[in-house]
Amino acid sequence: MLRNTKRSRGIGAVEAAATAAPRRKERLDRLLVERGLAPSRERAQALVLAGAVRVDGRAGHKPGSFVSPDAAVEVIAPDHPFVGRGGVKLEGALGALLIDAAARVALDIGASTGGFTDCLLKRGALRVYALDVGRGLLDWSLRNDPRVLVMEGRNARYLSPGDLPEPVELAVIDVSFISLRLILPPLPALLAPGADVLALVKPQFEVGKGETGRGGIVREPEKHLKALRSVAAAAGTAGLAVRGACVSPIRGAEGNREFFLHLSPGVARSLQGEELERLLGGIIRGD
Incomplete structure (x- = not known):
């Protein structure tokens, strides 16, 4: 009897182990740190956002x-x-838009890992103010570059001229989970006369809730146009002229089409009406 009882308990333990719940899923950034692929969660997040991480052979996480x-x-x-x-x-x-970065003071809004900042430096920018609401994301090679002035933990919505020691001659913007309509208003006060602004338009953050498809993808050309119109209108309200536009040469990490608007201070030279519609419609169609 005793032997049978012990045997029953052993079988029960095996059965319990066999039916144990599967291990819980983990956040990707935590998993990268646990496996020694990143020194910190901040760096792990930067790697993912930079498109440098593959999960089961696929990117876009x-x-x-x-x-x-x-x-x-x-x-x-x-x-x-x-x-x-x-x-x-x-x-x-x-x-595509024939903008020169050489010998110019630049501001990178939404610097993150520093892809835009790196490009500006390679194009000869004099200095780059690398601003991001997050901390610890900027690549160490840029963080240690004397031409880069790191502005971490700063929200671009609340920038004022006193936050920068000099006027900006070239501003580039790459932000996520926030509309450009909220980023543009304080920008003109930071710009030097004749400055250029390149704003990356991400339709998934411009069209509004319920307008994106599965996985946050915006596929409809009419919604792309809606996003561009919305940002162009916000630029005009902020005192920025629309000078041009182009399609990003590569898609976003999730597969969304993205677009650049070329802006500059003052609205007198802005593309408007039918001229603006032809420009925006043309880049969406690939004309």
Whole structure:
């Protein structure tokens, strides 16, 4: 009897183990740190946002996405010369819109890992003020570059001229989870006469709740146009002229099409009406 009782308990333990709940999924940024692929969660988040992380062979994950603890996670070397994919986007826009960064004082709003900042430096920028609401995201190579002035933990919505020691000659903007309509208003007061602004328009953050598809993707061309119109109108209200526009040479990390608007201080030279509609419609159609 005693032997049978012990045997029953042993079988029960095996059955319990076999039916145990699967291990819980973990945040991707935490998993990167646990596996020694990143020194901190901040750096892990920066790697994910830079498109340098693959999960089971696929990219496009968000730092806070939950993945299986058994997932194959790797950090890959970039196929471009910048510290982040943003550098590829900005390089394409500077070329397409014929904007020169050489010997100019620049402001990078939403610097994150520093793809835009890196591109500006490689294009000869004199100095770059790298601003981001987060902390610890900027690549160390840029953080230690004397031409880069790091402005961490700063919300671009509340910038004022006193926050910078000199006027900005070239401003670039790459922000997420916030509309550009909220970022543009304080910008004109920071700009030097003749300054250029390149704002990356991400439709998923401009069209409003309920307008995005599965995975946060905006696929409809009419919604892309709606996003561009909205940002262009906000620029005019802020005192910025629309000078041009182009498509980003690569898509966002999640697969969204993205666009650049070229802005400058003063509205007198702004593209308006039918001329603006032809420009915006043309870049969406790929004319």
